[in-house]
Amino acid sequence: MAESPVTPPRARATREAATDTAIRVRGLRKTYDVPERESGLRASARSLLRRQTKEVVAVSGISFDVAPGEVVGFLGPNGAGKTTTLKMLSGLLYPSAGEATVLGHIPWDREKAYLRQMTLVMGQRNQLVWDIPVADSYELNRAIYRIPEIEYQQTLTELIDLLDLETLLTKPVRNLSLGERMKCELAGALLHRPSVLFLDEPTLGLDVTAQRRIRTFIAEYAARHNATVLLTSHYMADVEALAERVLVIHQGALLFDGALGALVARFSPHKTLTIDLEYPVLDLDRFGEVVAIDDCHAILRVPKTQAAAITARLLAELPIVDLSVTDPPVDEVIDTVFSSGASGADPDQLSEIETALEPISV
Amino acid sequence: MIDLIHLYRAQFKTTIAEQFQYRGALVIWLTGLILEPVIFLSVWAAVARSQGGAVDGFTANDFAAYFLLTLIVDHAGFTWIMWEMEYWIRQGNLSPLLVRPVHPIHRHIANNLTFKLLTMVVVIPVVIVLGFVFRPSFTITPATALAFVPAVVLAMALRFAVEWTLASVAFWVTRVNALNQLYYVVFLFLAGMAAPLALLPEPVRILAEWLPFYRMLGFPVEVLLGRLTPQQVAVGFAAQIAWLTVALVLLNVTWARGIRKYSAVGA
Structure with a gap:
């Protein structure tokens, strides 16, 4: 002391x-050895003799x-x-x-x-x-x-x-x-x-x-x-x-x-279009996914790459009073990123996502 | 050093404030602590009387002197770290202590000493009252009193170091209660808690003299009572210092390894 x-x-x-x-x-990594055994009496007895452990990567x-x-x-x-x-x-x-x-x-x-x-x-x-x-x-x-x-x-x-x-x-x-x-x-x-x-x-x-x-x-x-x-x-x-x-x-x-x-720009494939119309229009879904609609007010989700084109079409074809193009809320974006991978049900899907996300240089 | 004194003073205040929050628990704790030696004393005093006044030269009044002093020395030396450490480790309560720039042992030493100071205020009067009931016979000379002070301080340090080391086993073993029980039973007999060492069978007595437990309790008591020859006192001090050195080395090694393990598996 x-x-x-x-x-x-x-x-x-x-x-x-x-x-x-x-x-x-730099290259910080942490793995844990987690004891692993099947349920049941026999497995318990076996694990007494030899503990099975599995390596779990916490930080890779x-x-x-x-x-x-x-x-x-x-x-x-x-x-x-x-x-x-x-x-x-x-x-x-x-x-x-x-x-x-x-x-x-x-x-x-x-x-x-x-x-x-x-x-x-x-x-x-x-x-x-x-x-x-x-x-x-x-x-x-x-x-x-x-x-x-x-x-x-x-x-x-x-x-x-x-x-x-x-x-x-x-x-x-x-x-x-x-x-x-x-x-x-x-x-x-x-x-x-x-x-x-x-x-x-x-x-x-x-x-x-x-x-x-x-x-x-x-x-x-x-x-x-x-x-x-x-x-x-x-x-x-x-x-x-x-x-x-x-x-x-x-x-x-x-x-x-x-x-x-930049996170939003990188991970969200969508833009959110919020429009106010002079009078209700019924077939909005031909422009994109309708997230919400309430009389003359509507929220659409469109692929980011087409956002400009769709905006132009909306303005040309509909009685638009007001229009705004925004990124979706950050937590929605994050949620999309994680829920697609975090559920872990489909490893292929996950690796696809990770490839798509191009993990930044590590 | 000044910083350490400052730390201990702050820790004293904290512990005192804490203990006063639990007056009820404190009373129960103390009752148990006092009852144990009183039970041994009553039993041995009864045995002495039934055997015509003495057992191996111990009269009922000698037993009274021995066990009432044992009560005080046991109280001065006992720790609760073997129970607390498991909780620290299992609940992760150790983590916040590890990221502070002070070794957690200081906190425990300070807590321990504060608790002792606080409760001695009750223990000493209780012993005096028990003295009127059990009529101990003893003579304390300046020489034995002088030797008693270092003997009891070394006993406290030794017991703390040994019990802290044993407590560190909780880093590797999930349930340490079995070990605690074993330690308690060994301590009961080999420390001179249940009976003065002189009453034990010869081989057990020799074993007890070689092991550290007697140096934590029975030795300082017998020093004060003047039951030991100067040579036995000198050997006793040497044994205390030797065991304390061993215990401190072990403490450092097990603690360092334990922390290393704790930090490896997920603090």
């Missing part, structure tokens, strides 16, 4: 900020870079490998192969100098001691992270202000609602002003208002402290609001790395 002298966190963070990568991942060699101060959304269905990746980058898991550096440290060495500069928020029971008031838990964190008194007071005031925690601090954690607890968890995880944040589903289970509150806060924190954020979420709204850049991971492989808008 010898305390080795370490570079003060902030000095190091500044040095790292000078380079242009906060997180660097992904590579990406994240610049300091960048907020990146990590998208993928359950079991895609998001959490496993976050756990490797925060130092909780050893990878099976590949390498990664975060702020110049190898995460799974768990050097104290690294741990002092990063935070991992996973689930809702990390930072806070269940039975005591929130403020007391924060005091403990202050000691754990050796936060100087003045800096601690500054940060705490800022967090109380941003998250509206004033009335919560004196309550025992078990008396807080889910949303309140998440706010307090987040604040606790940020008291030491980490420059890298790994957030796994920070808004899970929260109502819309609380979700928005947390989102605004994360954006605000990242901007103020030039923090690098890697966040996973099931809620597209989170990612849309926070991340200009998204990483799409599916079955352990990186399918897409780029701007959110």
Whole structure:
């Protein structure tokens, strides 16, 4: 337990900020050996003698870079490998192969100098001691992270202000609602002003208002402290609001790395045409798939390549009052990508999709 | 070092606040802790009286002195890590502790010491009251009192290190309760919990003197009671230090390997 002298966190963070990568991942891979046996007594007996295990690939060699101060959304269905990746980058898991550096440290060495500069928020029971008031838990964190008194007071005031925690601090954690607890968890995880944040589903289970509150806060924190954020979420709204850049991971492989808008352009084969008509028209389906129709208002889905031509035809042939061409909502696009593959019923279909998606260089 | 003191102080406050939330549970816990040596004491005192006043030279009042001191030393030394560790590992509660820049052992040491300080306030008066009931006979000299302090501190450290190491088995074995039970039974007899070592059959007594358990409980008690020769005390200290060294090495190795496994299979 010898305390080795370490570079003060902030000095190091500044040095790292000078380079242009906060997180660097190359060919990162993680496989698990999962015990496997058939049901039944005989199989049980056999497995006593020799355990059958099956190798499951959770993350299959992904590579990406994240610049300091960048907020990146990590998208993928359950079991895609998001959490496993976050756990490797925060130092909780050893990878099976590949390498990664975060702020110049190898995460799974768990050097104290690294741990002092990063935070991992996973689930809702990390930072806070269940039975005591929130403020007391924060005091403990202050000691754990050796936060100087003045800096601690500054940060705490800022967090109380941003998250509206004033009335919560004196309550025992078990008396807080889910949303309140998440706010307090987040604040606790940020008291030491980490420059890298790994957030796994920070808004899970929260109502819309609380979700928005947390989102605004994360954006605000990242901007103020030039923090690098890697966040996973099931809620597209989170990612849309926070991340200009998204990483799409599916079955352990990186399918897409780029701007959110580009994701839609790349994956959605459709455009949405919304039209207002002077009077109802019945045979709209000759122009494209009718998604919704209500008297003089209709929504059509048409292949992207034909969108221009169809728009021209609509304008020429119908009494159009108003017309707009839009991309479908992001979550719809994502849903199409994942549901076609994630159901896993037809491996051929999946490989077709993956070929079509041309996985970006890994 | 100053940072560590700061950490322990913060942890003390947290634990005290936590423990006061569970006053009921605390009372039940303490009752069990006190009852066990009192039962052994009652049984042995009865045996002594039925055998005309003494068993192998132990009178009922000697037993009272031995078991009441055992109560205090056992309370000072006991840990609950063997039960807690499994929970940490199985529920994934260890994960948040691992990504903090402090070894989780500090948290447990601080918790343990705080709990002891807090509960000694109850245990000492209880022992004094029991003293009026069971009438222990003992003489404490400055020399034995002086030797008792390092003996009990080493006993606490040794027991903590051994039990933390055994607790780490939970990294490899899913159900550690069987091991815990076995350890408890061994401890009961070889530590001098159920009976002073002098009353055990010769081979068992020799075994107990070579193994670490007696050094965690019976040894400091007998040091204070002046039942040991200076040579036995010196050998005892040497044994405590030797076992503590072994236990600390084992602790570091099993912990490092355990964490490595935990980190490999999915923290």
